[in-house]
Amino acid sequence: MGDIAIVTMTGGITAPRGVRAAGVHCGIKRQALDLTLVASERPASVAATCTTSQVAAAPILLCRRLLSVGRFAALVANSGNANACTGDAGLADAERMGQVAAAALGVPVEEVYVASTGVIGARLPMGKVEAGIREAASRLSPEGGREAAAAILTTDTRVKEAAREVQLPEGSFRVGGMAKGSGMIAPDMATMLAFVATDLSVPAPLLQGALNDAVGGTFNCITVDGETSTNDMVLAFANGRAGLPEALPASPALSAFTQALGDLCGELARMIVADGEGVTKVVEVRVRGARSGAEARRLGLRIGNSPLVKTAFFGQDSNWGRIMAALGSAGIPVDPARIAIAVEDVPIVRGGIGVGTEAERAANERMRQPTFTVTVDLGLGPAECSIWTTDLTEAYVRINAAYRS
Amino acid sequence: MGDIAIVTMTGGITAPRGVRAAGVHCGIKRQALDLTLVASERPASVAATCTTSQVAAAPILLCRRLLSVGRFAALVANSGNANACTGDAGLADAERMGQVAAAALGVPVEEVYVASTGVIGARLPMGKVEAGIREAASRLSPEGGREAAAAILTTDTRVKEAAREVQLPEGSFRVGGMAKGSGMIAPDMATMLAFVATDLSVPAPLLQGALNDAVGGTFNCITVDGETSTNDMVLAFANGRAGLPEALPASPALSAFTQALGDLCGELARMIVADGEGVTKVVEVRVRGARSGAEARRLGLRIGNSPLVKTAFFGQDSNWGRIMAALGSAGIPVDPARIAIAVEDVPIVRGGIGVGTEAERAANERMRQPTFTVTVDLGLGPAECSIWTTDLTEAYVRINAAYRS
Numbered sequence: 001m002g003d004i005a006i007v008t009m010t011g012g013i014t015a016p017r018g019v020r021a022a023g024v025h026c027g028i029k030r031q032a033l034d035l036t037l038v039a040s041e042r043p044a045s046v047a048a049t050c051t052t053s054q055v056a057a058a059p060i061l062l063c064r065r066l067l068s069v070g071r072f073a074a075l076v077a078n079s080g081n082a083n084a085c086t087g088d089a090g091l092a093d094a095e096r097m098g099q100v101a102a103a104a105l106g107v108p109v110e111e112v113y114v115a116s117t118g119v120i121g122a123r124l125p126m127g128k129v130e131a132g133i134r135e136a137a138s139r140l141s142p143e144g145g146r147e148a149a150a151a152i153l154t155t156d157t158r159v160k161e162a163a164r165e166v167q168l169p170e171g172s173f174r175v176g177g178m179a180k181g182s183g184m185i186a187p188d189m190a191t192m193l194a195f196v197a198t199d200l201s202v203p204a205p206l207l208q209g210a211l212n213d214a215v216g217g218t219f220n221c222i223t224v225d226g227e228t229s230t231n232d233m234v235l236a237f238a239n240g241r242a243g244l245p246e247a248l249p250a251s252p253a254l255s256a257f258t259q260a261l262g263d264l265c266g267e268l269a270r271m272i273v274a275d276g277e278g279v280t281k282v283v284e285v286r287v288r289g290a291r292s293g294a295e296a297r298r299l300g301l302r303i304g305n306s307p308l309v310k311t312a313f314f315g316q317d318s319n320w321g322r323i324m325a326a327l328g329s330a331g332i333p334v335d336p337a338r339i340a341i342a343v344e345d346v347p348i349v350r351g352g353i354g355v356g357t358e359a360e361r362a363a364n365e366r367m368r369q370p371t372f373t374v375t376v377d378l379g380l381g382p383a384e385c386s387i388w389t390t391d392l393t394e395a396y397v398r399i400n401a402a403y404r405s
Numbered sequence: 406m407g408d409i410a411i412v413t414m415t416g417g418i419t420a421p422r423g424v425r426a427a428g429v430h431c432g433i434k435r436q437a438l439d440l441t442l443v444a445s446e447r448p449a450s451v452a453a454t455c456t457t458s459q460v461a462a463a464p465i466l467l468c469r470r471l472l473s474v475g476r477f478a479a480l481v482a483n484s485g486n487a488n489a490c491t492g493d494a495g496l497a498d499a500e501r502m503g504q505v506a507a508a509a510l511g512v513p514v515e516e517v518y519v520a521s522t523g524v525i526g527a528r529l530p531m532g533k534v535e536a537g538i539r540e541a542a543s544r545l546s547p548e549g550g551r552e553a554a555a556a557i558l559t560t561d562t563r564v565k566e567a568a569r570e571v572q573l574p575e576g577s578f579r580v581g582g583m584a585k586g587s588g589m590i591a592p593d594m595a596t597m598l599a600f601v602a603t604d605l606s607v608p609a610p611l612l613q614g615a616l617n618d619a620v621g622g623t624f625n626c627i628t629v630d631g632e633t634s635t636n637d638m639v640l641a642f643a644n645g646r647a648g649l650p651e652a653l654p655a656s657p658a659l660s661a662f663t664q665a666l667g668d669l670c671g672e673l674a675r676m677i678v679a680d681g682e683g684v685t686k687v688v689e690v691r692v693r694g695a696r697s698g699a700e701a702r703r704l705g706l707r708i709g710n711s712p713l714v715k716t717a718f719f720g721q722d723s724n725w726g727r728i729m730a731a732l733g734s735a736g737i738p739v740d741p742a743r744i745a746i747a748v749e750d751v752p753i754v755r756g757g758i759g760v761g762t763e764a765e766r767a768a769n770e771r772m773r774q775p776t777f778t779v780t781v782d783l784g785l786g787p788a789e790c791s792i793w794t795t796d797l798t799e800a801y802v803r804i805n806a807a808y809r810s
Binding site for chain 2: 051052053054055056082084085086087119120121122229230307308311312314315317320321322324325327328329330331332333334336337349351352353354392393394396397398400401
């Protein structure tokens with residue numbers, strides 16, 4: 001891409017031009033910010049991927065309905081309450097959030113998206129929520145990104161924002177986003193939300209394609225405890241405010257956008273994995289030599305979700321027998337005699353057999369780092385996939401057992 | 406079954422007539438018993454189910470080969486070393502164990518089964534193992550069942566034995582067995598072994614059918630951490646020493662045998678779940694109202710393997726949102742609006758919505774017991790399945806992180 005540059009910049013969802021945001025405290029939580037509003041200066045195209053859970057929360061049902069219209073004006077999101085398992089009344093609450101935001105902003109209700117994250121099974125305090133939406137609408141600002149990113153957090157310990165500027169010969173555009181979700185995958189909390197804006201003009205089908213690519217290689221490749229939430233949502237909108245021509249299929253601009261979006265989602269995804277009081281290790285499990293990317297991903301997730309492997313990460317123990325056992329149990333044909341495993345640059349298994357105790361000691365040394373890579377080579381084909389996972393710690397159990405008690 | 410009685414009796418693998426056993430210390434472990442020999446007084450029919458792991462240990466490969474012959478004379482099993490991920494040399498070691506036992510007992514080598522459990526990736530100390538087999542052969546006794554059951558343990562804290570006597574109008578027969586596997590599903594340890602003997606005469610195909618039925622509803626319905634081991638094996642043999650006629654298809658004797666075998670396997674399976682230092686709760690997750698037993702089982706396992714659900718069990722918290730989220734994430738169509746959940750006799754969800762905080766408090770009370778039942782009614786069909794699981798505790802993490810450090 002010769003004269004195209006992708007530059008990391010500060011900021012998040014409001015880094016792209018024509019995006020304003022606000023985060024307020026409306027009273028769902030006792031003290032913290034709990035309501036986010038994001039608005040596009042002009043109607044935007046939109047794309048989203050939602051949870052595959054059969055027990056989808058009310059805002060997910062609403063989001064799926066709006067996507068058939070396919071235009072975006074604003075997003076309202078609350079934290080502290082997932083509006084999940086709340087039945088028809090909960091769906092009406094989600095619709096009402098959209099109506100109040102649409103009225104406050106003077107935009108069509110079918111262009112207002114709603115997201116929620118927090119405790120499952122409780123009704124939203126709609127009086128507080130409605131007042132909060134109106135307050136947020138009055139505070140929208142191109143500087144409001146960070147406050148908006150703070151107001152979607154639950155047990156997260158850090159705000160998660162990222163942005164890129166893409167420089168093309170004909171001008172520049174920006175991509176910015178924010179995410180919520182802690183490495184702990186918090187108790188009762190909807191696992192993850194991510195919202196991304198761009199000021200490039202991208203037709204909805206191309207935007208959806210780029211988002212699917214980006215999510216497949218990033219948010220869908222992180223795992224902390226294998227849980228799938230009722231409220232997971234990744235949404236992207238493109239408002240064209242950069243003033244560049246609309247991105248066309250197979251154009252350099254679309255290609256650069258897709259790359260920047262993947263880059264951004266990867267950064268946000270790793271922030272999610274790294275966050276969380278109980279996590280002491282962030283581990284890249286790289287499965288290579290697979291017959292297909294899908295098989296590599298499933299094997300990587302099997303390793304990344306194995307409690308025995310994850311406790312070994314915590315113990316800084318290059319316990320490769322647990323990795324072999326996880327590989328064997330995924331229901332995917334593997335040939336043990338071809339498997340090689342390395343921790344960083346240290347091979348510990350070759351031809352399915354341990355290299356030796358000296359190698360294991362060297363690997364244990366590498367595992368003292370807060371982040372390290374475990375590479376598994378299946379020796380079966382050309383495909384590979386990286387999964388980001390964490391260790392499993394006593395703190396995880398303590399926090400998740402005590403949360404509601 | 407009118408005049409048929411199934412009576413619980415003491416003892417284990419040697420409760421049936423014509424079975425002798427011994428357990429010795431051969432030196433794989435520093436101190437404890439680590440080698441088991443079980444012999445049938447006369448050639449027996451045999452059936453087995455082995456791990457589905459793609460990384461199957463050497464004794465599993467040998468077992469699969471012997472099953473095509475289909476006759477049983479003896480079983481040799483060691484603990485402390487899984488003989489897994491040991492390549493061709495490991496397979497030769499397993500074969501050698503069979504040869505030494507066959508020679509010591511004067512039986513055909515193709516009738517001697519081998520099993521191992523313990524650390525993955527290390528070669529067996531064959532000198533010690535061979536001497537141990539010879540010693541065990543010299544000590545075989547109809548009273549050796551308990552010592553044999555002790556010598557297959559790894560991190561188990563208790564010997565696991567069970568036996569039944571089945572009284573028919575024409576006489577009685579016995580079924581007895583032993584198992585290994587701790588609720589903790591121990592680090593590096595092959596998950597579970599179970600061996601069952603009967604002195605009824607049962608043709609191999611009928612024995613395999615009865616074993617499949619029994620395992621499907623018992624050992625395959627327990628879960629502690631969702632791991633599948635390289636060495637799992639359940640083996641049954643039938644030597645006909647009770648002197649009753651051979652069990653025929655659809656006969657009352659076969660039906661009584663199948664029932665007794667299921668009963669016995671259920672008892673051994675629950676012993677496995679209940680064992681382990683980290684476990685404070687044993688929970689029956691009963692999924693009913695499913696379209697099929699297979700779907701009920703998958704949903705039950707999803708709940709029983711969810712870290713968030715299991716930490717809530719530890720916290721004695723009737724956190725039904727986590728159960729709903731687990732139900733939604735299994736990839737099986739469910740209708741949230743039809744779901745009902747109860748803890749023991751206390752309904753906490755009806756029509757997919759929480760019953761209320763008072764009900765949850767009552768449910769939390771029930772969860773103070775060491776064992777309780779969570780019933781999930783999907784409202785979709787007539788099928789059901791019960792899964793036995795445990796809580797996830799800080800001790801689990803501590804033990805599994807520290808084990809090799």
